[in-house]
Amino acid sequence: MRLALQYVLSVLFIIQMYVMMAVIALAFFPWALFSRRGAMMACHAYCGWVRFSARWMVGLRSEIRGTPPEGPVLIASKHQSFLDIILLFSALPHPRFVMKRELLFTPILGQYAMRIGCIPVNRGKGMSALREMLKAAKTGPHANGQLIIFAQGTRVAPGAKAPYKIGVGALYQALKRDCVPAAVNVGLFWPRRGLLRKPGTAVLEFLPVIPPGLKVEPFMQVLEEVVEARSDALMAEALADKA
Template identity: 55%
Template sequence: MMRHAIQWLRSLVFIFQMYVMLALIGFGFVPLIWFNKKYAMVAIHAYCRWVRWTASWMIGLRSEIRGEPPTDEVIIGAKHQSFFDIILIASALPAPKYIMKKQLVWAPVIGIYAKYTNSIPVDRGKRGQAIKQMVEAVRSSPTPGQLVIFPQGTRVAAGAKKPYKVGTGVLYRETGQPCVPASTNVGVFWKRHGIMRYPGLAVVEFHPRIEPGLELAEFMERLEDVVENGSNDLMQEAGLKVELW
C-alpha cells in the first residue's frame, strides 16, 4: 500500500512538472517561431525529450523507439493509447503533424504548435465531411512531413478493442502516399485517465511501410493486422494478458 501511494505521489509531481514545462517551453519558443517556423519543431523535440527523460527517473517509465522512423512524406497509422505515445512518436520524427480533433485548436500551447506544424483539425462528429476535409488539407499542405493519424479515431485502453475507421485508408488512396504502421504498449503504464503512472518500458514500434496501390479494403485489413498484432506483442512483453483478435 505504501509503495503504491509513493508511486502515486511521484506520478502527481511528474504530471505537474510536465505541464509546467509545456507552458515554459511552448511559450518560450514563440518569439523565435515568429522569426522562423523551424523553431516550432525545435521546441516540440525539446519538450518530448524532456518528458521522456523525466519519466525515466521520476516515475521509472523508460521509453524506446523500435523500427525505422520515416523521414520522408508519409502517412503514419498509429495505435493511440495515451498522451505518451504522441510524445514518443513526435520525438522520433523530423517533421510530425497530426490529424487532431477540432477542439484542440483552442488548447493552450497545443493549438499554437498545431498551427505552426500544419496539423489538421477535424470535426469527428461529421464523418463524411471530416474525411473530405482531411484529404483536401493534406493535398494543400504547404510543408511536407510525416502525417500521423490514429485509425481508431481516439485513445483506446491497453487490451481493449475498437474498430478501425476508414479515414486512414481514404488518405492512403487519395494522396498516393505510403503508410507506416506504428504499434505501442504505452497504455499498460500510462492510462487514458487518472494520475497513476507505472514503471516499465514503454515502446513505440514503426513497422515496414505499406506502399501505395492496394485496394481500400486490403489496405485497411493489412494496417489493422500489423498495428494490432504488433501492439499485442508489445503489451504481452510488458506483462499484460491480451485477448487476441
C-alpha cells in the same frame, strides 16, 4: 506504501510536465511565431523533456523500435495515451498530426499544433470533414512531412477493441504514399485516464511499410492485422518483464 509513493511521484511528474510545457512554449515563442522550424524545435525539446523526466521521476523508460521514416509518408498508429504522441513526435523529423478540432482551443497545445501544420478535423461534420482533411493533407503548406493519423480515431485502452476508421484508408488512397504502421504498448504504463504512471519500458515500434496501390478494404485489413498483432506482442512482452 510503494503504490502510494508512486502516486505521489506521478502527480509531481504531471504537474511539472505541464509547467515545463508553458516554460518551453514561452522560451521558443519569438522564434516559433515567425518560423515553423522554431515551433518544431520547441515541440521536440518538450517531448525530449517528458521522456527524460518520466524516466527519473517515475521510472518510466521509453524506447523507439524500427526505422523512423524521414520522407513524406503516412503513419498509421495505435493510440493508447498522450505518451504515444510524445514518442511519435520525438522520433520523427517533420511530424504533424490529424487531430480533433477541439484541441485547437487548448492553451499552448492548440497554437503550436497549428504552427507545425496539424490538420484539425471536426468529427461531427461527417463526409464534409473527411473531404476537408484530404484537401489539407494534399495541398497544405507542410504536405511533405510525416503525416500521423491514429487509425482508431481515439485513445483505446490496452486489451480493448475499437474499429479502425475509414479516414486512414481515405488518406492512404488519396496521398498514394507509403504507409508506415506503428504499434505501441504505452497504455500499460501511462493510461488514457487516471494519475498513476507506472515504471517499466514503454515502446513505440515502426513496422514494415505498406506500399501504395492497395484498395481501401484490403489496406485496412492488412493495417489492422499488423498493428493489433504487434501491439499485443509488445504488451505481452512488457507484462512478462514485470512478472
